[in-house]
Amino acid sequence: MIKDITIGQYFPGKSAVHRLDPRMKLLLTVLYIVMLFIAKGFLGLAVGIIYMLAAFLMSGIPIRMMLKSVKPILPIIVFTGFLNLFFITTGDPLVEWHFIKITTGGLKTMVFMASRIILLIFGTSLLTYTTSPITLTDAIERVMSPLKVIKFPAHEIAMMMTIALRFIPTLIEETDKIMSAQKARGADMESGNVIKRAKALIPILIPLFVSAFRRAEELALAMECRCYHGGEGRTRLKQLKTAPRDYVALAVTVLFIVAVILLNRFLPI
Amino acid sequence: MGIIRTEDLTYVYGEGTPFRKTAVDGVNLDIEAGEIVGIIGHTGSGKSTLIQHFNGLLKPTSGKVFIDGEELFADKSRLKEIRFKVGLVFQYPEYQLFEETVYKDIAFGPKNMGLTDGEADKRIKETARLVGLKPELLDKSPFELSGGQKRRVAIAGVMAMEPKVLILDEPTAGLDPRGRDRILGLIKEYHAEKGTTVLLVSHSMEDVAKTVSKILVMNDAKVFMYSDRSSVFAKADELTAMGLTVPQVTRVFDRLRAMGIEFDDEVFSIDYAKDLVLRLLAEKRR
Ligand SMILES: Nc1ncnc2c1ncn2[C@@H]1O[C@H](COP(=O)(O)OP(=O)(O)OP(=O)(O)O)[C@@H](O)[C@H]1O
Ligand SMILES: [Mg+2]
Numbered sequence: 001m002i003k004d005i006t007i008g009q010y011f012p013g014k015s016a017v018h019r020l021d022p023r024m025k026l027l028l029t030v031l032y033i034v035m036l037f038i039a040k041g042f043l044g045l046a047v048g049i050i051y052m053l054a055a056f057l058m059s060g061i062p063i064r065m066m067l068k069s070v071k072p073i074l075p076i077i078v079f080t081g082f083l084n085l086f087f088i089t090t091g092d093p094l095v096e097w098h099f100i101k102i103t104t105g106g107l108k109t110m111v112f113m114a115s116r117i118i119l120l121i122f123g124t125s126l127l128t129y130t131t132s133p134i135t136l137t138d139a140i141e142r143v144m145s146p147l148k149v150i151k152f153p154a155h156e157i158a159m160m161m162t163i164a165l166r167f168i169p170t171l172i173e174e175t176d177k178i179m180s181a182q183k184a185r186g187a188d189m190e191s192g193n194v195i196k197r198a199k200a201l202i203p204i205l206i207p208l209f210v211s212a213f214r215r216a217e218e219l220a221l222a223m224e225c226r227c228y229h230g231g232e233g234r235t236r237l238k239q240l241k242t243a244p245r246d247y248v249a250l251a252v253t254v255l256f257i258v259a260v261i262l263l264n265r266f267l268p269i
Numbered sequence: 270m271g272i273i274r275t276e277d278l279t280y281v282y283g284e285g286t287p288f289r290k291t292a293v294d295g296v297n298l299d300i301e302a303g304e305i306v307g308i309i310g311h312t313g314s315g316k317s318t319l320i321q322h323f324n325g326l327l328k329p330t331s332g333k334v335f336i337d338g339e340e341l342f343a344d345k346s347r348l349k350e351i352r353f354k355v356g357l358v359f360q361y362p363e364y365q366l367f368e369e370t371v372y373k374d375i376a377f378g379p380k381n382m383g384l385t386d387g388e389a390d391k392r393i394k395e396t397a398r399l400v401g402l403k404p405e406l407l408d409k410s411p412f413e414l415s416g417g418q419k420r421r422v423a424i425a426g427v428m429a430m431e432p433k434v435l436i437l438d439e440p441t442a443g444l445d446p447r448g449r450d451r452i453l454g455l456i457k458e459y460h461a462e463k464g465t466t467v468l469l470v471s472h473s474m475e476d477v478a479k480t481v482s483k484i485l486v487m488n489d490a491k492v493f494m495y496s497d498r499s500s501v502f503a504k505a506d507e508l509t510a511m512g513l514t515v516p517q518v519t520r521v522f523d524r525l526r527a528m529g530i531e532f533d534d535e536v537f538s539i540d541y542a543k544d545l546v547l548r549l550l551a552e553k554r555r
Contacts, residue, residue, distance in 0.1 A: 011287065012287065177359065178364070178365055180321065180326045180359065181357075181359045181362065181365040182365060182377075183326060183352065184324060184326060184352055184356070184357040184358075184359070184427070185377055185378040185381060185426060185427065185430070186349060186352055186353060186377075186378055186381030186382055186430070187377075187381060188349065188381070202367065203365075203367045203377065206367035207364055207365050207366065207367050210364075210412070211364055
């Protein structure tokens with residue numbers, strides 16, 4: 001059903017991870033990705049796993065949600081896994097049968113790459129699970145704001161993202177409602193060939209567009225009525241403040257990166 | 270057995286998420302054919318959720334729904350048939366109009382039923398008359414009409430399917446008093462003419478009181494009571510506690526009775542009240 005789509009997928013909570021400054025969380029996520037990509041061996045990756053595990057346990061997000069986040073990427077993981085397995089021919093041969101040749105090198109790369117992708121997804125999912133979309137765009141605006149000197153429209157982009165995010169659930173709900181209403185009038189969207197199905201979308205798309213335009217107009221009007229005039233000189237209701245815990249988190253993350261660098265240097269397995 | 274029956278009907282939104290919400294909880298109902306029923310309850314009490322089960326738009330989380338003796342979801346291929354039997358007009362139905370002309374929009378349902386052009390044409394003209402749309406409006410674009418006219422087009426679109434059961438979710442929401450009376454009047458007229466079972470969801474006790482014969486009161490996802498008007502309004506205190514009110518005229522006449530004026534009538538509408546007052550005065554004079 002359409003209502004099961006989750007976007008932004010924020011999972012409310014009060015854990016330490018939730019309470020971190022969103023700008024810091026963005027930075028930490030970038031650092032975490034760097035950590036994963038500079039790791040040369042399994043030991044380095046293990047450091048990433050420990051980091052991830054610690055953050056995950058602190059966040060109180062159910063394991064089910066984390067696993068769900070990997071599901072859409074699974075085909076890609078499997079596909080690249082097969083490529084690595086069959087086309088990398090370094091190391092000792094394990095299986096040789098006709099043209100198929102599997103080597104330890106291939107196997108290692110497969111496991112390494114798959115783990116890295118999964119860790120990557122876990123990390124970014126944890127960010128979106130623990131940060132509400134609105135806070136996140138707020139943080140993005142702040143992070144991008146130095147670019148304003150080169151006329152980069154940081155505020156406008158953030159405002160557009162905020163509005164889009166705000167209206168996604170509304171539009172989903174609206175689609176759901178219109179679909180139900182047309183179904184109640186006997187609209188059939190599940191059977192027939194492609195052309196018939198495309199035609200069946202008309203009774204849904206037209207009312208949806210009409211209402212989206214109506215909403216856009218109403219919102220624009222409402223914003224103007226409240227004297228919105230772009231980002232210049234605008235103050236905010238919710239000031240982002242960094243707390244000591246943000247710096248502690250940063251320090252710990254830097255320590256982990258140093259650990260990965262040291263492992264790369266002295267124990268690259 | 271009635272035309273609509275439910276057994277322990279329960280529906281939960283967002284099962285397995287932190288936003289889990291039981292919107293309908295263990296509802297047992299039996300609604301007789303030909304009845305005109307008002308469904309009332311405070312905001313979020315589960316009215317809209319409940320009625321969407323009656324034509325299979327929502328699948329019960331647990332429990333069963335029977336329409337005309339047939340269990341819903343027992344055979345999925347029958348759902349479409351059942352949707353023609355139970356017509357549902359949603360809250361703010363004017364936002365589902367999409368065709369180029371009013372005529373074509375009303376025709377959408379009948380066409381989906383596979384009626385011939387002739388039969389569909391007959392029904393469209395008849396329902397348009399019934400809901401009070403002038404013939405010249407039929408060739409206009411539905412987007413050019415006023416809000417109240419749009420609402421009537423949307424209602425006609427469902428009525429033209431001639432369902433055995435007609436369900437309307439707050440058909441008077443957002444209309445002025447005159448518009449409300451017109452919509453309620455046309456629903457009553459349709460009921461009288463076709464003998465259809467009608468379910469009318471509403472926030473307004475006044476609307477419900479002057480239109481329906483029986484009332485279903487929903488409270489916090491449960492059915493508080495399902496009975497005729499006077500037994501429902503007899504529980505004025507409990508209704509007030511759940512944020513509902515008894516119609517003002519009914520309250521006034523309850524007080525008059527408490528003050529010792531004698532009459533047996535149950536008063537639900539201003540018109541009836543007027544007649545009653547005149548009659549009582551005439552009796553007194555004699
Ligand atoms: N699509 C949905 N997803 C999640 N929860 C929902 C959804 N629709 C309704 N609910 C919740 O279910 C409960 C019952 O909603 P419902 O729409 O049935 O109430 P209602 O009695 O029709 O209210 P109203 O008088 O305001 O129309 C509400 O608490 C609502 O928040
Ligand atoms: Mg409702």
